[in-house]
Amino acid sequence: MAAIRFNDINASQVWAKLHQHQRATRYVAMRELFEADPQRFERFSLKLDGLLLDYSKNRISERTLELLLELADVADLSGWMARMRAGERINVSENRAVLHTALRLPKDAVLEVEGRNIVADVHEELARIRDFSRRVRSGLWRGHDGRAVTDVVNLGIGGSDLGPLLATEALAPYAQGGPRLHYVSNVDPAHLARTLARLDPATTLFIIASKSFTTPETLLNAQAARRWFVERVSEAAIDKHFVAVSTNEAAVAGFGIDAANRFGFWDWVGGRYSVWSTVGLSVMLAVGPECFDELLAGAHAMDEHFFNAPFQVNMPVLLALIGIWYNTFYGAHTHAIMPYDHGLRRLPAHIQQLDMESNGKRVGRYGERLDFDTGPVIWGEEGVNSQHAFFQLLHQGTRLVPCDFIVPMQGHYDASQHQVLVANAFAQTEALMRGKTGTEAMAELAGMDGEVLDMLAPQKTFPGNQPSNTLALDKVTPHSLGMLLALYEHKVFVQGAIWGLNSFDQWGVEYGKALARTILPELNPGKNVGVHDSSTTGLISHYRQLHEH
């Protein structure tokens, strides 16, 4: 079948067939599908190394997948995968290649992009952060008064914060005596102030992590941290306490950081895909270079699977297609992520940025308007806390909410308590799928008085048919975490490729940055206020009144 050159994927025959198929099957109950097919789990699950994907609790049949796979072909998914992998400039609006997969290639691999083997560049910078991390972790790197580093503060936001923070927390059991890590992202001065209040400048190392080195939140925090340090120590000691991770050599030098203390990366690494680059320095400091290498190896294993496995047994492709089935054809607005692992509690926030910044788009890669629903609202919370917060709506609310349950089969701490966690996760997926019929509810209430029964039975009825994927990891290790994060990256890529959009720019976020620049000076009493709507003008004057005296 010829691939579509321009983005009229929604004009394709298979698009119409998928709509038709959704209309014909939307009332099918998953519990009946399970009853009719004892092999459903075997048919709709997939194992890769220490990772099992159970996607059987979805409103899908073999036919659904057949149509979705056809959609992937029509959208030329394999062509887009090859273009990304080879380093073509598929981020058209920024004229950049998209090569986070190159960051996890082994040292002996070769990837020539526009005449240069970028794997050599990647490993050169990796070697530098490995060396630096070893020195800091072993105490060879010393602060101004000769003491070793006990605390590291990573100053960054978005991709320069979320991925590293998640990985540091998830891999905490592997820290083995490394320094304590602190992540400061918010421009709210409380974030930095509360962090610094607990630290000794003489044993603190700051990493300024900013791809662009122009992000106002990060630069303001970096300047405030610098002032805090200089007031307590000295300007001359900055070299021993501040390093930077950035692509912007000149701005880092302008800030007063020595070239030897700058770790670089490249414009072909998107911020939300940057944890694998030197942006991962904080993770490496926390868990050591060997663990970080394992994280990269796990991600690379997922890349190999993604680029080589046939689509019908390809984990990221299947997750993406099932997501499209709900977002685009069922009109589901949201997608919930529930890690049943305290260390993975920031996973929903990381995936939120990864997915929503990538696929929160209404225009295709050629600038055309997309007349269908694209990226969902991603949200979630660690299990079991989420059960006591919002699961009521999942069980008995009116909305379709596809969910991902991420469940390690083994924990790092008490095994019997961990088993309770696993039982909760499995029970929730079962209950969400099965529900409880009115007849079942009535049977449970047998013996009750007629009127009370009529009132109670509907309240104890659960519609079920709420879909979920379960990602069962043997254990959260650097390797399995690498696989998991790369799995979501590729899922997002596949969805963007099929919807025909550019997953690698973020003009909406750039717009937000510009808006604050206009209002900031207007908050000062006595300054001119430009033309705004009456609400914004009212809020500005409310602020100014409070600050006038």
Ligand code: F6P
């Ligand atoms: O949120 C927008 C964004 O550009 C993200 O994509 C990026 O991760 C974040 O800002 C931080 O950017 P930088 O690393 O350049 O400071």
